[in-house]
Amino acid sequence: MQTLVRNPILRFDWRPAIRQLPDDCLVAAIGDVHGHAGLLAAMHDAIKRELDEIGPRHATVIHLGDLIDRGPHNRAALRLASAGMEGVRNITLRGNHEDRFLAYIGGNAEAVGPWIDAGGDSMFREMELDPWRVTPQEFRDRFGEELALWLEATPFMHRIQQLVFVHAGIDPALPLDKQDPHTLMWTRREWIDQPGPYPEGVAVIHGHIPRRTIDFRNQHRIDLDSGVANWGVLSGLVIHGARMRLLQVS
Numbered sequence: 291m292q293t294l295v296r297n298p299i300l301r302f303d304w305r306p307a308i309r310q311l312p313d314d315c316l317v318a319a320i321g322d323v324h325g326h327a328g329l330l331a332a333m334h335d336a337i338k339r340e341l342d343e344i345g346p347r348h349a350t351v352i353h354l355g356d357l358i359d360r361g362p363h364n365r366a367a368l369r370l371a372s373a374g375m376e377g378v379r380n381i382t383l384r385g386n387h388e389d390r391f392l393a394y395i396g397g398n399a400e401a402v403g404p405w406i407d408a409g410g411d412s413m414f415r416e417m418e419l420d421p422w423r424v425t426p427q428e429f430r431d432r433f434g435e436e437l438a439l440w441l442e443a444t445p446f447m448h449r450i451q452q453l454v455f456v457h458a459g460i461d462p463a464l465p466l467d468k469q470d471p472h473t474l475m476w477t478r479r480e481w482i483d484q485p486g487p488y489p490e491g492v493a494v495i496h497g498h499i500p501r502r503t504i505d506f507r508n509q510h511r512i513d514l515d516s517g518v519a520n521w522g523v524l525s526g527l528v529i530h531g532a533r534m535r536l537l538q539v540s
Contacts, residue, residue, distance in 0.1 A: 299336045302536040308493040308512060309452040313531040316346035317450055320353050321514030321525045322385065322497040323371075325361020325412055329524040330370050332539040338375065340528050340537075349378040352448060354497040355385025355457035355475070359409035360519040364416055365437070372440045384444040385457040385498065386475045395430040395438055402426075409519070446474040452491060453529065458498035459511075462488050486510025495527065504536055 311317065318337045323330045334351075341349055353371045358364040374380030384392075390408055393401040402421050406414070414421045417432055430438055447469065448455045454466065456474045459481030464470075466489050478499060487510050488494060494510065500517035504525055516525040516538065526537040 298540045299332060300538045300540075301336070302538070304533040304535045305506065307529050307532050307534040308495075308506075308509065309529075310532045311451055311453070311529055312348075314347035315450075316341065316344060316349045316528065316530045317453065318349075318351045318526055318528045319455055319495045319514060320351070321516060322354065322356040322500070322518060323358075323361070323367050323524060324356055324387075324409070324519040325358055325364040325367055325416075326518050326522075326524060327361075327363035327366035327370055329518060329539045330357075330367050333524055333526050333537065334370065334375055336537045336539065337526060337528065340530075340535075341378070344530055346530060350450060351375050351378050351380050352455050352495075353380075353382040354455060354495070354514060355383045355444075356387045356497060356515075357382070357385070358391060358413060359387040359405075360412055362412065362416065364413045365433070368437055368441065372437060381448050381455070382444050383448060383455060383457050384441075384446055384471075384475060388441060388444065389475050392442060394426050395433065396442075397426050399426055446471045449492070452493060454488075454492045454494045456494060456496050459484075459496050460488060460494055462486070465489055466492070 320333055357367045357371055371382045390405040394405050406421055458475055459477040460469055461473050462484045485508055495512050497515035499513050500515045501513055514525045514527055516523040518524045523538055523540045528535050
């Protein structure tokens with residue numbers, strides 16, 4: 291059953307959590323945004339409603355990466371994530387699209403082609419810059435140093451109790467503290483073929499692989515990428531104590 295809160299936000303019914311948290315703890319994870327800042331703002335509103343209703347002692351909001359590319363408002367999405375939500379711990383993980391972007395603004399001019407092929411042309415259009423007539427440093431100056439430094443400091447993985455949050459996935463053959471950042475941002479086929487269980491019995495919450503429907507059948511992982519760039523749906527997951535619920539904005 292779905293309950294309409296305020297168009298276009300959907301709150302799904304509570305279901306048993308994939309891994310239980312303490313009763314006073316709430317964690318919210320947000321899937322791939324891809325430059326849809328308006329939907330991200332609406333998702334923040336939806337999560338705030340959950341926080342206001344539940345009133346947990348400890349709350350964390352995690353953006354799972356790929357805030358940029360393919361959408362119309364990339365810098366605004368980054369600013370929303372960097373500003374965070376009030377009264378909670380805010381974490382933004384690095385996705386493969388941020389990885390390409392950071393390679394470019396770090397001074398690698400040859401990275402512009404692969405980044406554009408992956409959807410980075412939307413950032414250049416937004417900033418009214420010609421990717422073939424601007425240097426990485428000129429782009430960075432226009433983009434803003436404070437936001438660039440924040441993005442360069444984003445982590446690849448975050449763990450809370452028995453929940454692990456990454457952008458793409460993990461290498462199940464390696465301990466959690468030995469994971470390769472490239473795997474955490476980029477893995478796809480190898481990850482799909484490894485349904486779990488995973489090291490230390492954790493469950494993994496990730497994005498990166500777009501799905502029309504969020505699948506809760508796997509007891510070891512949840513993919514929150516609902517294809518906002520393709521189908522216009524942004525998904526979030528709230529886990530509180532022994533229960534969890536899906537939020538969607540379209």
